[in-house]
Structure formats: structure tokens, C-alpha cells
Amino acid sequence: MKQTMKVGMVLLGALTIAMWFGMSSINKKKEALSANIEQLERKSLQKELVYEEMIGLIDEVEGQLDEIVTRESLIYGQRTEAFQGDQKTKMLKEIGAIDELIVRSNENIISLNDKIKSSDLKLGVFQKRINALQADLTDRVTQITGLKEELVAKDEALAFLMNQTDSLNQSIDQYMADLGQKRLEITQLTASNNELNKGYLAIGTFQDLKTKGVVDKEGGFLGLLGRKVALQEDAEITEFMTIDKREINRIPVAATDLALISEHPSNSYRILPGANETEKVLEIVDPEAFWQISKYLVISKKS
Structure with missing residues (x-):
């Protein structure tokens, strides 16, 4: 009887993990689809x-x-x-x-x-x-x-x-x-x-960004076109969304928390609460300073 209960608990745990990964995958697909639609x-x-x-x-x-x-x-x-x-x-x-x-x-x-x-x-x-x-x-x-x-x-x-x-x-x-x-x-x-004024934007969980080759295993940003601080090859440009730096001042992100992996002066931006608890907003307060170091913006988020 005890053996049967243990097997049942293991199966239940495995099912729960599978469902969690499934939901996570669905959320990622929704976010990617939403970005493509916009x-x-x-x-x-x-x-x-x-x-x-x-x-x-x-x-x-x-x-x-x-x-x-x-x-x-x-x-x-x-x-x-x-x-x-x-x-x-x-x-x-x-x-x-x-x-x-x-x-x-x-x-x-x-x-x-x-x-x-x-x-x-x-x-x-x-x-x-x-x-x-x-x-x-x-x-x-x-x-x-x-x-x-x-x-x-x-x-x-x-x-x-x-x-x-x-x-x-x-x-x-x-x-x-x-x-x-x-x-x-x-x-x-x-x-x-x-x-x-062309910029490149990548948003995702750390694991997503790592899988795509945007960040290295220590969390460092892999710059493109000569700015390589990587333990792996440079990320493909297709992993980034091309943006106009002049038109990007506020970026709402579906996340409970977020952090910038790319390098930007701390006084050139701020992270604000979004419309609800599951949203954060990156506000660029000084665009010239914000983009001075890098034209790549990499945002790591926690859902």
C-alpha cells in the first residue's frame, strides 16, 4: 500500500512539473506572438x-x-x-x-x-x-x-x-x-x-536568453560585431528585435521583476510598476546617456 502511494506521489509530482513547463512554454509563445503582432x-x-x-x-x-x-x-x-x-x-x-x-x-x-x-x-x-x-x-x-x-x-x-x-x-x-x-x-x-539610431532589443527569462546565446553562463552580455565578452559564440542578430532608439522611451514587460543585462548608466533609466502585479515598465529617462555605451538592450525577466 505504501509502495503504491509513493508511486502515486511520484507520478503526481512528475505531472505537476510537466504542467508547469507546459504553461511556461505557452506563456513564452504568447509573449513572442504578441511582440510579432505589435x-x-x-x-x-x-x-x-x-x-x-x-x-x-x-x-x-x-x-x-x-x-x-x-x-x-x-x-x-x-x-x-x-x-x-x-x-x-x-x-x-x-x-x-x-x-x-x-x-x-x-x-x-x-x-x-x-x-x-x-x-x-x-x-x-x-x-x-x-x-x-x-x-x-x-x-x-x-x-x-x-x-x-x-x-x-x-x-x-x-x-x-x-x-x-x-x-x-x-x-x-x-x-x-x-x-x-x-x-x-x-x-x-x-x-x-x-x-x-538603430537599436536591438531582446527580452526573456535568463534561461531563454542563455538558450538563444544572448548571455553567457555567468550572465554577461554577449555583444555583437566586435564587443565579445562571451564564453560562447556571438548571438545571432535574428534573436533581437530591431528598434528605433528615438521612439523607444517606455517598454512594458509582462514580469514580476526585471533587470538589465546590457550595460547602461543607472541614472539613465528606471524600472516602474506596471498596470498590475505581473507587469513592470522600463522607462528611459535620458536616451542619450542610456544608449551611449551600447546599442543593444537585453532585459532579463522573472514571470
């Missing part, structure tokens, strides 16, 4: 905003091209007639408006291409439409250039006014070229700044 939601929102901005610019360029065609039609309808009174001024005004629309359309197309190059989202779906807009704009420029030449040959006074307009357009073209160069420099600086 990351996907952020990317989805970013993608939606960029898409809306791209569509808005494309609509604007299409409207500008439609207006160019309309104004061209007005000029074409008058070009065979003898110029009377203020007709020259009106025609020149239409041509000036077309030139302005061409400049604005070109500026918007440059902006669209810049957005595709600078964004890490897949925006290739827009490239074909942008190329079509560029081709349409080029065709409109060719048409208006031919129209100008025809009008210049017809009237010397109009030719003089045209030359003045062309000089102004050359100044505008130079301005647009300078603007394009500045935009390229800004895009490059933005990309460089984004890379400099």
Missing part, C-alpha cells in the same frame, strides 16, 4: 501612411498633366489666327502657366522616386505608374517646345517675350537641379541617421 501592426500602419502619401502625389501629378493638356488645346486652337490686341499676352500667360505646371509635376515625380528609394517598404507597385507619368510629362514638354517654336516663327514680338520666359525657365531648371541634389543629400543623411 511589430506587424507598426509596419502595417507605416505602409498605409506611405501608400496614402504616394497615391496623393500621383493624383496631384495626374491633375497637373490634365491641366497642361487643357491649356495646350487652348493655345493650339488660336495658333493659326492672326494675333489681335492682348491675345499675345493671354497666350504667353497660358504658356507660362504650362511651364509652371511642368515644374511642379517634375518636382512631384522626383519626390515620388525619392520616397521609393528611401523607404524600406516594397513600393514597386507604384514604379510602373510613376514611369508612365514621367513619360507623359516628357511628351508634354516636347509638345509645348514645338508649339513655342511655331509661335516664335510667327511673331517677332512674341519671340522676344518667349526668350524672356525661356531665360526664366532656365533659372527654374537650375533651381530644380539644385533642389534634386539637396533632396538626394537629405535622403542619404536620413538613411545614415536611421542606421545610427
Whole structure:
């Protein structure tokens, strides 16, 4: 009888341990799934905003091209007639408006291409439409250039006014070229700044972090890319979540207690109570000091 009771107690104990590990595994999976969902939601929102901005610019360029065609039609309808009174001024005004629309359309197309190059989202779906807009704009420029030449040959006074307009357009073209160069420099600086502000976050129990190779057996942080203080190989970058250090100020963690394994000045952050007893919040109070030593943030937690 006693032997049977002992066997029963052993089985019960084994079952309890198995259930505990099972629940622990489920909690870990839930946390990982929650983190993935949050990351996907952020990317989805970013993608939606960029898409809306791209569509808005494309609509604007299409409207500008439609207006160019309309104004061209007005000029074409008058070009065979003898110029009377203020007709020259009106025609020149239409041509000036077309030139302005061409400049604005070109500026918007440059902006669209810049957005595709600078964004890490897949925006290739827009490239074909942008190329079509560029081709349409080029065709409109060719048409208006031919129209100008025809009008210049017809009237010397109009030719003089045209030359003045062309000089102004050359100044505008130079301005647009300078603007394009500045935009390229800004895009490059933005990309460089984004890379400099990239951080890496890993959260888990000490055992989880150890299993993934983020910490060594003594609890030291295994820095990547040359900062190795490890008794094992460097952790894979895929074990970290990529973050923007400028946007991370508060990190809620499902844990009864937590500690930072990566090195950060103690006065640059604080650990606060969360919404309930099973949550803690890491608040970064001095971001510049906090990230000065390391761009890796490793949080060990106790559930």
C-alpha cells in the first residue's frame, strides 16, 4: 500500500512539473506572438501612411498633366489666327502657366522616386505608374517646345517675350537641379541617421536568453560585431528585435521583476510598476546617456 502511494506521489509530482513547463512554454509563445503582432501592426500602419502619401502625389501629378493638356488645346486652337490686341499676352500667360505646371509635376515625380528609394517598404507597385507619368510629362514638354517654336516663327514680338520666359525657365531648371541634389543629400543623411539610431532589443527569462546565446553562463552580455565578452559564440542578430532608439522611451514587460543585462548608466533609466502585479515598465529617462555605451538592450525577466 505504501509502495503504491509513493508511486502515486511520484507520478503526481512528475505531472505537476510537466504542467508547469507546459504553461511556461505557452506563456513564452504568447509573449513572442504578441511582440510579432505589435511589430506587424507598426509596419502595417507605416505602409498605409506611405501608400496614402504616394497615391496623393500621383493624383496631384495626374491633375497637373490634365491641366497642361487643357491649356495646350487652348493655345493650339488660336495658333493659326492672326494675333489681335492682348491675345499675345493671354497666350504667353497660358504658356507660362504650362511651364509652371511642368515644374511642379517634375518636382512631384522626383519626390515620388525619392520616397521609393528611401523607404524600406516594397513600393514597386507604384514604379510602373510613376514611369508612365514621367513619360507623359516628357511628351508634354516636347509638345509645348514645338508649339513655342511655331509661335516664335510667327511673331517677332512674341519671340522676344518667349526668350524672356525661356531665360526664366532656365533659372527654374537650375533651381530644380539644385533642389534634386539637396533632396538626394537629405535622403542619404536620413538613411545614415536611421542606421545610427538603430537599436536591438531582446527580452526573456535568463534561461531563454542563455538558450538563444544572448548571455553567457555567468550572465554577461554577449555583444555583437566586435564587443565579445562571451564564453560562447556571438548571438545571432535574428534573436533581437530591431528598434528605433528615438521612439523607444517606455517598454512594458509582462514580469514580476526585471533587470538589465546590457550595460547602461543607472541614472539613465528606471524600472516602474506596471498596470498590475505581473507587469513592470522600463522607462528611459535620458536616451542619450542610456544608449551611449551600447546599442543593444537585453532585459532579463522573472514571470
